[in-house]
Amino acid sequence: MNTNLDNLTTWDADWSHLSVVVTGLGVTGFSVADTLAELGADVLVVDGKDTQANRQAADTLKIVGVKEVQLGAHAVQGLPDAHLIGDKIDLVITSPGWRPDNPVLIAAQAAGIPIWGDVEFAWRVRQREGRRTAQWVVLTGTNGKTTVATMAQSMARAQGLDAVAVGNVGRPILDAIRYPDGFDLLIVELSSFQLHWLHHVEPEASVVLNLAEDHLDWHGGFDNYAAAKAKIYENTRIAAIYNDDEPMTIRMVEDADVLEGCRAIGITTDTPQRSMLGVVDDLLVDRAYLANRATQALELAQFADIGNPAPKHMVFNALAAAALVRAVGVEPAAVQAGLRSYEPEPHRIQAVAHFHDVLWVNDSKGTNPHATDAALATYDPIIWIAGGLSKGASYEHLVQTHKSHLKAVILIGSDQQPIIEALQRHAPEVPIHADYLKHTTVDFADGAAVMHHVVRLAHQLAEPHDTVLLSPAAASMDQFENYNVRGEKFTEAIAQLLADLNYPGH
Structure with missing residues (x-):
């Protein structure tokens, strides 16, 4: 096992003797593996998802010099066989989303193999001659x-x-x-x-x-x-x-x-x-x-x-x-x-439509109660579209603080109970709409179809001077690829509503 990682502090250091396992083939993992290959290290990448996109990324990495890419559930059950990278593993560089209790990372720690993130690696290669x-x-x-x-x-x-x-x-x-x-x-x-x-x-x-x-x-x-x-x-x-x-x-x-x-x-x-x-x-x-x-x-x-x-x-x-x-x-x-x-980022307290004297706001980036707090404080009265994956968060303080701003709540996502309980405890007078798919054939996991019904329900509930606010206070991955897609489907559903209403300009 390499014991001289402390000497690797510039781009121009000798990285060629290093054998590295990279966990994850997303944007970060790809950039790490690509950089290591350019530096001459022996690189083996593992990812638990054997998708078409990952296969294409794997093919690209092999072209630039990555030794091996292993995909699928079997690839992340522990440390990979190191015979393809010099029969040794000097270092693991992990993608940010990988939990510390992942079997690959647990095995690395048990074997005494250092684990870096991409930022640690970037700091070490930031200096380059010329x-x-x-x-x-x-x-x-x-x-x-x-x-x-x-x-x-x-x-x-x-x-x-x-x-x-x-x-x-x-x-x-x-x-x-x-x-x-x-x-x-x-x-x-x-x-x-x-x-x-x-x-x-x-x-x-x-x-x-x-x-x-x-x-x-x-x-x-x-x-x-x-x-x-x-x-x-x-x-x-x-x-x-x-x-x-x-x-x-x-x-x-x-x-x-x-x-x-x-x-x-x-x-x-x-x-x-x-x-x-x-x-x-x-x-x-x-x-x-x-x-x-x-x-x-x-x-x-x-x-x-x-x-x-x-x-x-x-x-x-x-x-x-x-x-x-x-x-x-x-x-x-x-x-x-x-x-x-400065141009504000999309999906963060972003006004996306204003018609019939109702303001529609996309705050899909509100993925936790603290983020949604700022959005709920900005408008009044609000038809609040909320829910998703709560990640263990509490909604008690959020609802208690902003209950006077809430006219109605429409719930999306799989983890609705924590929000329902907070509303029932602190804002029992606020109507909760959670069963709007009851008489439809829409699959709960079809986020785009769900958002279509949510937007139409919000339109029915809204009156002049209301704000319809998508600020879920939860993560999106139960129904959408990410919060960007969730926000996009919200705005697309609004655009479709306007078209169906024959609203001027749509």
Whole structure:
């Protein structure tokens, strides 16, 4: 077994002696295997799904030099036979979604084989002779990560930096590492899954945006989930950024082993204290990244630069993005310019239709109660479309907080009981619609067909000035491929409804 992984810290190191098992053949696993093959390592990929798409990906990887790809349930029952990669396994690099209790990973741990994630690997190959080495700023949180990452990208680009948001945002980090011209700045969005397998990076700035129950089944409880999130602060160079409204993030910064000279920087949607970014009237201001912060603040932007109106959660997101990029020298004018040119991501509190004085909002990215909290706080009254895979989350606080906004609830998904119980306990007067497929032949698993009926039911229930809000507070995989598809099927069903109504313009 190789014992010199500590020496593999640049692209130009000798990776050719390494024998690596890569778990997963999705976007991340493919990028890992492809990169390892380019570096000359012996690579064997395993994935439990023997699909046409995976077979095509396997064929491509073999063309570029991957030794073997094994697909199907048998391939993930334990460590593969290493005879095809030098009769040894030096390292396992796992895809983010693979649970720690997967038999392959358990076997690797039992055998004393190191396990990395793709981010650990990317950090080790980030330096390459003849190319720029990008600075990293990193962020995580239960909700808002992608919005903050893409806002920060917009601000950095307004400064003139070659910047790109990578990681959990959708673009594999290794694709950016391998980009021929390199980048000035990588804005790295990290999920709790990725952080679980992370051992050592040294970002310029780091932030945990917020923390709520999510992925508890994967991590085996909230404490483990929080511990994974807290790892993001380790070895931060310049700014360890916390949410002043969430004491747990403050404690994470206090407990982190950061590099000498790193400062704690706070974010608040209230008036900021020294070394914080916050709000004064309708302005976003900075009392952290200036020498005379004891007595002065820099104006960064106005609420109108974010939107009209500017929801509180978006103000917070803008402040978090600004805190990250200000750490690497982005000027206030670029912060404002980046916000003005920023285009919000789809499926996150996205108004998709307005007819008969009813607003239809797609918040399919609301995959947990904490995310849906922001959406329910934004509108009133609401016909709420909710449900899916709850991932062990509780809906008690969510329903209790927003019950006065709820006019009716339409349930989708397989795991409806936790929401039903919360509604019955805290909002018994709110009608619950869960049996709308009773007299149809629609298969519950056919998400597109289900959404067709949901939208028509919502149209029947809605009155002028209502908002129909798809914010499921749950994952989507029981009825849809992912939350993007769920949101797309919602908007497609609305478009079909408008066509059937012969509504002008449709």
